[in-house]
Amino acid sequence: MRFLHLSDSHFRENYQTNDFTATMFSKTQNPRLALEQLLQNLPLMDYDFVLLTGDLVHEGQVSDYQALRKMLDHYLPTTPYFFCRGNHDRRAVFFEGMGVEANDSQEYLNCTEIRGLRIISLDSAQDDHHEGKISDGQLAQLEKWLAKPAEKGTILLVHHPLAWEDPAIATKLPAGFEEVIAKSDIIGIFVGHIHQASSGEFAGKKQIMAEALSFGVDEFPDYSLFTDRTGYTSCSLTEGKLYTYQHLLSPQQTELGRMDKPIIGNH
Numbered sequence: 001m002r003f004l005h006l007s008d009s010h011f012r013e014n015y016q017t018n019d020f021t022a023t024m025f026s027k028t029q030n031p032r033l034a035l036e037q038l039l040q041n042l043p044l045m046d047y048d049f050v051l052l053t054g055d056l057v058h059e060g061q062v063s064d065y066q067a068l069r070k071m072l073d074h075y076l077p078t079t080p081y082f083f084c085r086g087n088h089d090r091r092a093v094f095f096e097g098m099g100v101e102a103n104d105s106q107e108y109l110n111c112t113e114i115r116g117l118r119i120i121s122l123d124s125a126q127d128d129h130h131e132g133k134i135s136d137g138q139l140a141q142l143e144k145w146l147a148k149p150a151e152k153g154t155i156l157l158v159h160h161p162l163a164w165e166d167p168a169i170a171t172k173l174p175a176g177f178e179e180v181i182a183k184s185d186i187i188g189i190f191v192g193h194i195h196q197a198s199s200g201e202f203a204g205k206k207q208i209m210a211e212a213l214s215f216g217v218d219e220f221p222d223y224s225l226f227t228d229r230t231g232y233t234s235c236s237l238t239e240g241k242l243y244t245y246q247h248l249l250s251p252q253q254t255e256l257g258r259m260d261k262p263i264i265g266n267h
Ligand SMILES: [Fe+2]
Pocket: 008, 010, 054, 055, 086, 088, 193, 194, 195, 212
């Protein structure tokens, strides 16, 4: 099976109506155009499905999500795509915009299976914090879903990294979460949020972070450096083994801006 891991598209119909994106992106160079160009040029027939690990839209409205879905449905007419919610996907508009149901805690959780491979989406986005958190309720649901192994194993989608070198950035997890992941049939944890292609390990499982489709971030002790670096990951599941390939869309980087730390609130 072959699939794509796309992340942090930060889609908006209009980038000039948001202070952050108006500073970051010009009218002629914005993530929407980059996403469309990528989808136009990919040999999508070669991929069984597409993953989108959050920050689908940047602080948008229902209409932004509808425009994103229209673009995805246009370029992926027969290729299913699966997604999770990021910290810039606002709870109040995400569900209607993406046409999905919220659970009782207003979280987006999903479990589906494609040709024996189970795909689970968790919801790590908090309303008032930049970093992620998994609720107790999500752990209980995850445990139920994972109770019976899937034929080809499970991949997990979550916007925030479950493990990260800087503990201030790692996701807050409920007690027992790590043990549930460790004993599960999970073969890969697909994440975004940091805007930097990387790999890590959580509970003995591979964690794969895609480059962002919108802008790149390099982390330094006192600031986050924003650049025009963008990219995505293509993946292969062959005889139970997961292989990932990172692709840069804009290999030449120029600085777009910096953000001082600590980050207060959720920009
Ligand atoms: Fe993001």
